[in-house]
Amino acid sequence: MSRPVISEIPTGPVAVPAVVAALAGGDTVTPVWRNELGGLTFRLEGGHGATRYAKWVPTGTPEIDLPGEAERLTWARRWVTVPRVIEHGTDAEGAWLVTEAVPGRSAVDPRLSADPATAAAAIGHGLRLLHDALPVDLCPYDWSVDRRLVRADERIAGGEGPDDRFPEHRHLGLAEARARIGEPPAVDRLVVCHGDACAPNTLLHDDGTFAAHVDLGSLGVADRWADLAVAAWSMEWDYGPGYDGVVYDAYGIVPDQERLAYYRLLWDMA
Template identity: 70%
Template structure:
């Protein structure tokens, strides 16, 4: 059964139903919903009151866009080189699937503390992304996030008669969307292959209280791709979370000049897939 899209991703603004499996894992821990994505996926913080923090992600069955088993594989691989949450358990039943991980030090770049200081947050996003790209070994990565891989997966999920361009919003692509189906099959040449985060939006970067980069979370799409597949979205997400003007901070902190052609292409790809 298709899952309805919600109009936002962010902290839940209304009460949410806590799945039975989350209550089971929590036992006596305090349960706090901390995130809800556009597909209805939920993330809960479990706090034992003694400094022990866990997080559990849950997604309803029948949501092919999110594969928590695949995320567990990627976390297990990436933790050999970079700071990411460690896996406690991953599983599934007829209602949905879940992933339980340890907490890692730091606050999300969209925590109110950092929304009030967006330049510091955008700097950490750029620096953290450069560290990830420079550290994870491309030649040892078993995961693919290439253009063709993403297009193939997205097209397999389409309903009969639907097109990838049906998801596009004209105001997000000033160059127009009428030829999007043609343009998306003509990617720019690869700049530099890296192991990409796969969802480098601002919420998935954590900062220490002094503003330094701390860690990455939500690596469910991690894989080898052109670094602009991450960069274009990381910078774009600062507009959604902080307002205009901080995309250049991300590029400066990463140590690269903006590439308009690649930025436009990978933002189009993001919205279409």
């Protein structure tokens, strides 16, 4: 499966937003991630303080809610290892979120992705730890099908169609695709989902074991398959075919093809 460009490690020059330069002070600013919506993540590091990460998105990017992510990180870190929020804000140019670094490297770091089976197992194990640790009854955030269908309809109204989807979904006409996501399978188990449980958002220790989760801007209560579908799907995007089963085994679950297919189409459209 070929993958549309969703996000990547920048390989060329990146313009540093003025607010990020100001936040850095005298620290070295290194771009570490860029998404397809224009959002950027920078590492801020120097000799006189802890390493920080600054996320920035331009104004008019409703898909990325950095104030909402700050709230979710603060809520979740009572039970799991996620970055501590230092500050966040908005101005006429965009929004930003600054967090403390947590130990670990992204699971797509070349030193870790060179052993994809180990990385895939850590991702599945880490996702299970997250789902088991975060209390559904205390979570104020929602990532339900109903909420996500609203976003899917907004995208449809904005003119997005088959060419904007992943290759395996492009054969579906708009009416058929919308009808399919309008008929969700019964909920298996409600958990507090990560909301973007792909490989780059999982941090691993240098020995390949799970360390932490990052990028929790969509965290909320949903069926666990909403996370599992994306986590296992991202194995093919980032490591190549054949590692999705490692994620299921490490999580401790037998793959449910109906739920996987449903939540991948919902992800694609919403």
